[in-house]
Amino acid sequence: MTQLASAVVPTVIALCGIIILFSKKPMFDIFIGGIKDGAKTAIGLFPTLCALMCAVAMFSACGVSEVIADFFEGIGVPEGLAEFIVMRPISGAASTAMLADIFKNEGADSRAGIAASVMMAASDTVIYVISVYHSAAGIKKSRFTLFVALASMTAATVLSVIISRRII
Secondary structure, three states: OHHHHHHHHHHHHHHHHHHHHHOOOOHHHHHHHHHHHHHHHHHHHHHHHHHHHHHHHHHHHHOHHHHHHHHHHHOOOOHHHHHHHHHOOOOHHHHHHHHHHHHHHHOOOOHHHHHHHHHHHHOOOHHHHHHHHHHHHOOOOOOOHHHHHHHHHHHHHHHHHHHHHHHO
16 A cells, blocks of 8 residues: 555656646646746735734734733633634644644643644634735725634634533
């Protein structure tokens, strides 16, 4: 099975090469056109991603995230999970690192570990998704997008805490 799996990628590449050689279409030109379109999209997203990274850094540095996490801790949410709840809608990389810390410090089978796992699976980085997708699609007026996304994120958060309490 391992030999079969290691032969799949070279086989697919070889088949693509054969198809390109015997195709009557200008496949290399089509390939180059795809690269140009991808580069235009990446260049178009660059300012949005830079602004998003700056906003995330400012949000973390100004202390608002700590105040919100303290609020969650005050209503009974474990410390690591409270920080995770604040960071999940903002940064996927930070929330993944926090999930690993929760697993290391409190255990994967702990209430915080289960709640964070359910939250990670049931939600996405709302701010990142909205900013990148709207920028890529050229959407200028987002109307209720942020409100609905944050409402669904809140529902996922509340339900993950409820589910983790039921399990443990």
